[in-house]
Structures are given as C-alpha cells and as structure tokens.
Amino acid sequence: MKRARLMALQCGLAAVVATVAHARIDLVFPTPQKAWTSGRIEEFIQPTVSGDPESGLFGCVRSGGSQFHEGLDLKPTTRDRRGEPADPVFAAMDGVVKHVSQSPGSSNYGRYIVIEHPEQTPAVYTLYAHLARIEPGIRPGVRVQKGQTIGLMGRSAGGYAIPKERGHLHFEIGLRATDNFEAWYAMRRFGNRNEHGDFNGMNLMGIDPLDFLRAWRTGRVDSFQEYFDKLRPVVTLRVATTRVPDFIRRYPSLLRKPINGLVAGWEVACNATGLPFAWTPLSGNEVIGMRAGEVRVVSADTALARAHRCKDLVRVRGGSYAPGGDLRTMIEQVFGIR
Secondary structure, eight states, rough: HHHHHHHHHHHHHHHHHHHHHOOOOOOSSSSSSOOOGGSOOGGOOOOOOTTTGGSSEEEEEEETTTTOSSSSSEOOOOOOOOOOOOOOOSSSSEEEEEEEEEGGSTTTTOHHHHHOOOOOOSSEEEEEEEEEEOTTTOOOOOOEEOEEEEEEBOOOOOSSSGGGGBEEOOOHHHHEOOHHHHHHHHHHHHHSSOOSGGGSSGGGGEEOOOHHHHHHHTSSSSHHHHHHOOOOOEEEEEOOOOOOOOOHHHHGBSSSSSSSSSEEEEEEOOTTTTTTEEEEEEEEGTTTOTTTTTTEEEOOOHHHHTTTTTTTTTEEEEEEEEEEEHHHHHHHHHHHOO
C-alpha cells in the first residue's frame, strides 16, 4: 500500500513538472524593434560590412559560411543626434543577473550582461552585448523583471571597432556548458586571463534565438522544453563515465529517462551546432566493451553536419566516425574528459 501511494505521488509530481515545463512562457523582444514579426530579416537584422542581412543571423552565416555567429544582431529603431543607436535594451524574461562586464576591451562582446532564468525549463541564459551603457543597479545577483531596461544599445567591442552606422544589440539564448570552466580554460593555456568566469563566451552554447521566437510567436512551441524536445539530432555520442556532469544537474529536464542508481555512461544527442540537448543514462551492460572515458559516435547525419560546415562535429577515422574538434571541446568541458 505504501509503495502504491509512493508511486502515485511520484506520478503526480512528474505530471506537475511536465505541466510547468510546457506552460506558455511570458517574454518580450529585447529591444523596441517590432519588425521581427514581419519575417523580413532586412528590416530588423544588422548585417556585417558585407551588407548581407543573413550575416547578422545565428549559425554559419559569415565568411562564406565558414564562421559561426552565436546570436542575433538587432538593428536600432532610433538614433541620437550624433547618429548613435539610442534603443533601450530590455530583459527578455524574469531572471537573475549573473554577469556584468563593464570593460568593453575585455571581450569581443564589449559591454555585456548575462541573465539566467531559473523559472524556465531548462533554465536558459540570455546575453546582451555591445552595450553603450549598463543601467545603474544592474549587477550580479540582482533580480530583473521581463521588459525592464537593463542597458542602452551601442557598439562596444574588444579587439575591433564597430562603426556607429552598424551599432546593434547582439542577443543570445542558450545553456552553459560547465561550472568548472576555469579548469578547462587553464588546461587550454590560452595565454591570457579569463576575466568572465563561467560566463565567458566559450562556455556558452546558444540556440537560434529567431527560430525559437518565431516558433513561440506562432504557437508551435509554448516553452523552451518543447523547443529542445523538437531539436533534431545530428550526432549521437556514447560516453563511458560514471560521472554525472554538472550540466545535467543544472538542466535535468534534458534527461530522456530518470537516473536510477549508478550511471555507467551516457548517450547524448547533439544538434547541428554541437549542443547536447538529449541525455540518456546508461547501465553497465550498455557500455560493455568501452574503456573508462571512451567516447564513441553512435550515429551521425552527415548531410546536416555538412550543411553547417563551420562546425567540426564528426570526422571519418579508420572507416568509422569520430568526434570533430567542436564536439571534442564540448566533451572536455561537460565531461572533463581530456
């Protein structure tokens, strides 16, 4: 009888979690820009010097498709008397400020803010970059409300100059790879200090913001969880490790089945940019023949992988698939496997 009551309670809790995960989220566009609903990207996307509006989108959109861009570059709707962008920048959802960089020269992002959204499932971050100014009181640990002004659109950047006619907001939505980024950064020996902790851009893995926003606006998805559930696997990995990465502790809704007892490994589905969006814990029987720390490519959609040629996801080695450079980086960060 007690076991039956416990099972009923667990089923009830699972139903509550599922309902919360798929409840329609409440968000706003991060600038006053209304044209994003038109579908005509030239009306709201700021292109690079190429002039091609697609160069301001997410993905392999730059340098002839060989360079990855992690977010959206949004045009200003207003300018001041000097021709500088004058749009306020809004928090897209309720959340907690996690990182504020006031030093424009310390990152390609220039002045930027990262907000995490613990009420969302999974708890995504949003990032707002190239700001001219950050609002007083915006600092790590502060809660912000959806639609609250957090800064002013600008053109701050480190290592290169954005002319005022191309000033914009760089906007990202995504997940954070690891809470132990500093150890990975030190291991890679980049030669300079990490000034941004776990919110360094190399530790952030984005989804396509415009694709999500359009799916949400048209009712094709109501939540981030629904969006992640619909992502298409491009590479599926099998990793032999007893470790439960902090990534999956942070984003448990990405589990495809519960963790029951000891974990002997993981099967992980990655999308076209290498983001690990679906996780299945494996038993000892499911990793027989694999040594500790071994990573195998179980399947790969090579046509989709080639379509995103700026991402090195899989390579053919000895007649079989092996993880490419971008997947190796994800594996190092998320699993701590060198």
